[in-house]
Amino acid sequence: MQIYLVGGAVRDMLLGLPVNDSDYVVVGASAEQMLEKGYQQVGKSFPVFLHPKTSDEYALARTERKQGKGYTGFVCDFGPEIPLETDLKRRDLTINAIAQDASGNIIDPYNGRQDLEKRLLRHVSPAFAEDPLRVLRVARFAARFAHLGFSIADETMLLMSEMASSGELESLTAERIYKEMEKALTSQSPQVFFETLRQCGALSIIFPELDALFGIPAPAHWHPEIDTGIHSLMVLEQAALISTDIEVRFAALCHDFGKALTPQNEWPSHHGHDERGIIPVKALCNRLKVPNPVQDLARLACRWHIQCHKQAELSDEQLLNLLDQCDVWRKPQRFEQLLDVCQSDIRGRTGHEQDDYPQKAILLNYLHHLQQIPVSEIVKAGYKGAQIKEQLTLQRLGKLSELRG
Structure with missing residues (x-):
């Protein structure tokens, strides 16, 4: 029986990044042998075991065969005769198909180290196309490692585009999509996740409300970048610099959904987009089963960001109504999150990345005094x-x- 450290732990170690989770592959062993050694089995469709002391995951080397549609249509074969290289070949990216043995030796049959040095995300084999979830996973890795200079190999992007046009992405469940998006939103460059999905044609399938914003013009005086889709990703980029909260980042992404519903004869003006945007925000949140705190802030940001920007122009009654509608008396912290989204909106414009947002301090000062x-x-x-x-x-x-x- 031979045990190898595999996947993300080896990748991150080679990149000099912190290693948070350690996964292992066991070659030359059976499920019965693992149980005899005290490991606890947790997988039924394929044998994954928890170490009796560390609780790290140990999986028997295995192969996968596609027999159905979507990402669940796989049959796993496992046994002591399956070599490490075969197990690694079923993985998504070459940088995730590297192993390390107990002596510290690196086993790299698919040139993952070379791609780490080249900062390339490249699929291991044509079997990549059998799992539609991998389109989202690669987009997430692109977001996670963008600040290190990583890009997606041309041949992998081509394969992702073919997968997007095949209809396979429609088999993904809401839970799996949200989980990948949630991980992407915690990354240093979350906007890259959505840029990548748009590049391969997946954004219109998975996030049509966001995709609809591309090509929608805004007034050049306020938005030098013109395109509302580009602006939305710029706002998300700024939100990632301001806050680590997923709620803030998701709301930043959704705040202008209403502009896709503006009648074309009114372009580039978008009067009333704050109210119109509630419907598509709800549609996205309901479809992906977005947790309530996340979708609540998204709806608030969509509906009230304009009034926060224009707080000085509001009457006292209008300003108090804004505070009431945002439920600031019970949820003052959420109001601060809303103002973070608003600040991101102001900075998410070409040439305005360093703009001040005095409205935030002003509104929080009003709230402080009213709370007394x-x-x-x-x-x-x-x-x-x-x-x-x-x-x-x-x-x-x-x-x-x-x-x-």
Whole structure:
């Protein structure tokens, strides 16, 4: 029995990056032998075992045969006779098909180290095309390693394009799509994930609400980049510099969905896109089963980002309504996240990447002062029921008028 460290752990080690998870392949062993040694089996369709002390994953070397449609239509063969090279060949990218033995020797039958040096994401074999999820995985790796200078090999991009046009991507479940997107959103360059999907033709299939923004013009005075799709990815890029929160990054991506619904005769103006955008944001979130906190901020950002930008032009009543609609009294932290999205929106424009966003400090200052108004004093004064809310509103409006001069 021989044990090899494989996959991401070897890749990240060779790149000089922190190794967070260690996966192992076991060659020359049977499931019965693993159980006898105290390993706990966790996989049924193929044998994966947890180490009795470290809980690291150990999988028996295996092959995969495509027998059905989609990413679940595989039959696995495993046994002590399957060599390491055969197991590595079924992996997605050459940089993920490198192994290390117990003595520290590197086993690299598909030139993964060479592609690491070239900063290339290249598929291992034609079997790559059998699993549509790999289109999203490669896009995610492109986002994760973009800051290191990685790009996708031409032949791999061509294969991804063929997979996108084959209809196989439609077999992906909402859960798997969201999981890949979520991982991409945590990366240093999340916009690259969506750029890659658009380049291979997958964006229109998986994220049609975002894809629809490309080719939609905006006023050059406000948006030198013109194209709303490009602007949306620029906003996501800025959001990644401002916040590590997935909620903020996803909301940044979705904030202008309404512009795809603007009648063409009104271009490049997009009056009312904030309200129109709620429908496509909900459609995307419902289809991908986006967690409630993530989709809540996306809807808020879509609906209210314009009013946050124009807070100085709002009346006291309109400003208080903005705060009420954003539920700032119960969720002040989410309002801060919304303002991070708004700041990203302002900076996500060609030539405006360093712009200040004073609205954030101003609105948070207003909120701070309004939070100090004690409801207990209103109750103590004898007001009851709906009168309490009326008096609280009056006091908040009075405070806003005072703060705004």
